[in-house]
Amino acid sequence: MAHIYFDNNATTAISQNVISEMMRICDKPSNPSSIHALGRNAKQLIENARAKIGVSLNVPKGFRILFTSSATEANNLVLHSAKASDRKIFTIETEHPSVLKGPIDEFLKVKESGEINLNDINSSGFYSIMIANNETGVIQPMNDIVQQVKCVNGILHVDAVQAIGKIPFSCEEIGANAYTISGHKFGGPYGVGCLIYDSDAIKIKPLMFGGGQEYGLRPGTENVMAIHGLAVATEDIAQRVQIMQTKTKLIRDYIENEIVVACDNVRIFGKNAKHRLPNTISMTMPGVKSELQVAYFDSHGIAVSAGAACSAGRVDHPHVQMAMNSSYEDASCTLRVSLGIDNTMEEAQLFIQKWKELYERHRNG
Ligand code: PLP
16 A cells, blocks of 8 residues: 655654754753753753754844744743733634634634735734644735734734745744744654744743743753754755755645646635645545545545644644635535655655545545
8 A cells, every 4th residue: 555645734754864863862861950961961952952943044143942842832832921911912813723722812814815914913912923824835925914013013923833844934034023833844853842032022921830941931851852853953944945845846736736627616725825835735625524535545545634623633623714715515625735845746646546536436426
């Protein structure tokens, strides 16, 4: 049976060089709070990781890089800290649940394309807006958003999780006040992320209490191996982006074109947005529920995911597609294909063949 992995927005395989680097350091006791030589060595690894990430992501001077267990934690940390300020908190309806379930005061609607209405940024609030959507790949007009937030004296936090490793990314060029990143979306390890933020603009309040690690804002002994792995993974970002924007985009476009030819009432969410990630497809198979599609492809060795976020093995309400003006009927028949840098045209052809087979079988009753 084929083994085709088309679920790279959920997680990527850890790169070989990241694994080797993590293995190299993992056999020594490494508590960065210890003052003996081994502890100091571990502390140095963490500071080196901060420096490395600073360079790879072009982090402005004066910004802090605060390591967390995940992007989910980084999003929670920044949003709950914002809640302690007197600013109203805004986000858009298509965000990841780690933002949507935060202390949000107002959810901004998106256009049918999935893009934000810039006019909705009109008060000096705290805005949390993702660069690229995890389900549709729709890229928000970040330059315009940053300008508009500055115009209204607001604060901007950007969830950059899906952008990194797929499109060029530089904190300095974007110009927001804070960024969330996650290791396992670009060849880094699972269970590590960071919040990168301007500590003059945002005062982080801890969610947990204990030791003084991470500026006293995120207590708990640091996961030195994962932090080191995350930093090493950031060094390969430019190379991943290059592959994504050439080879991967060609494969993605090929799949979309073939599917639209096979079935002219497929909806591809976000296809009319100005910019989209080069690896992502969120598309309906009319009349065939997402769960059934995922199970069918799985039975043929192809790993894809339901259009709606899948957590703890169940398909959530398709909030992203519905925010983009889809009926529940269509939204619940969505499949997400998210390609990785190693996927090939041959794999795409097999996927298309299986897609057509399922569609035809359903159409013929
Ligand atoms: N934000 C976005 C846009 C995501 O796609 C994800 C994961 O899918 C997260 C946040 C959460 O990341 P993590 O798994 O590191 O908690």
